[in-house]
Amino acid sequence: MxxxxxxxxxxxxxxxxxxxxxxxxxxxxxxxxxxxxxxxxxxxxxxxxxxxxxxxxxxxxxxxxxxxxxxxxxxxxxxxxxxxxxxxxxxxxxxxxxxxxxxxxxxxxxxxxxxxxxxxxxxxxxxVYSSMNMAAFYVLPSITAVRRGGIQGVMEMPEWAALIEARPSNKQRFLDLGGDGFHEAMLRWLDAWVPKPHQAxxxxxxxxxxxxxxxxxxxxxxxxxxxxxxxxxxxxxxxxxxxxxxxxxxxxxxxxxxxxxxxxxxxxxxxxxxxxxxxxxxxxxx
Missing domain, CATH: 3.40.50.1820 (Alpha/Beta hydrolase fold, catalytic domain)
Incomplete structure (x- = not known):
């Protein structure tokens, strides 16, 4: 493709x-x-x-x-x-x-x-339920993984490992981002899922x-x-x-x-x- x-x-x-x-x-x-x-x-x-x-x-x-x-x-x-x-x-x-x-x-x-x-x-x-469920599914597990095992722990998660298998260049992209960079991104994206006034x-x-x-x-x-x-x-x-x-x-x-x-x-x-x-x-x- x-x-x-x-x-x-x-x-x-x-x-x-x-x-x-x-x-x-x-x-x-x-x-x-x-x-x-x-x-x-x-x-x-x-x-x-x-x-x-x-x-x-x-x-x-x-x-x-x-x-x-x-x-x-x-x-x-x-x-x-x-x-x-x-x-x-x-x-x-x-x-x-x-x-x-x-x-x-x-x-x-x-x-x-x-x-x-x-x-x-x-x-x-x-x-509330839908947004919190999405945070729990898409973001929080990755935060736990990077805090416990760094970027290597992230790459071993099935969802991210599948992307590395599909596009091998993704492995180096994870390594270049590093644990700190990945953690910062996940915290930023987590905030978007927190229900807020005036955000349908x-x-x-x-x-x-x-x-x-x-x-x-x-x-x-x-x-x-x-x-x-x-x-x-x-x-x-x-x-x-x-x-x-x-x-x-x-x-x-x-x-x-x-x-x-x-x-x-x-x-x-x-x-x-x-x-x-x-x-x-x-x-x-x-």
Missing amino acids: PAIEINGGLVEYELLGPADGKPLVLTFGGRFAKDHPGARPLADALAEGGLRVLVWDRPNCGASEVQFFGPSESHMRAETLGALLKALGLGPVVIAGGSGGARDSVLTAALFPELTERLVVWQPVGG VPGVDDALVRTISAPTMIFRSGQGDRDHPLRTSFDLHTLVTGSEFVEPPWAEDAWERASERARQGKGTSLDPWVQAAPRILGFAHV
Whole structure:
């Protein structure tokens, strides 16, 4: 797969669909790679619908190189995506993403309005439980590892070891950063997850979200989805003037049921996402 150097690190990407199709960049959640079996069907369906779809391995995901700059991991990813779109000559584009990708997409649209034709988001993370859960999953274990075993302890963690295996140059990048540099980055990123007034999207000031002027479609989150609270999706809708707040194409408890099946080894938590393809295609082709 092609890779390009962005902000000092290699970013691997792939372009799907017709070369003359309207460009759309799809950003997945978690630290999932661009070929994640749960989200890739959505990318393929959008490409089959005539869009030129960019999927990419964000820094610290898949086969891209690790990076640790910015006030939060999502700020780093947004800065990377903006630079990637400019390097590929793709802007303005439809920016779309779910879960963690929703946060990355919102930030990209706010920071790079000139690159944003339209914005589509679903299942944004927010609220006390969701934010604290993300901190406990993505940041705190790494802080514990570096405090106990230095940068070598970090590189032995399964999540970081997998990135070194996928892109061997990541080993030297960890060594160059060192334990102190990694610890400082994790503490900085941890702060972004602490719930704060006037931040419906964790780590992102409401005032910045309000600057988004591109036509925006927000899928309502499911009732009882503690990982992606309904309130956060509604708050985001109220912050983006003129945004469309639409019903989700999946069942009310789709996230919970998909996550349960994933724990049983019967799929992934992102399997329902492909159901959003028709609605996204209609919004993108307006």
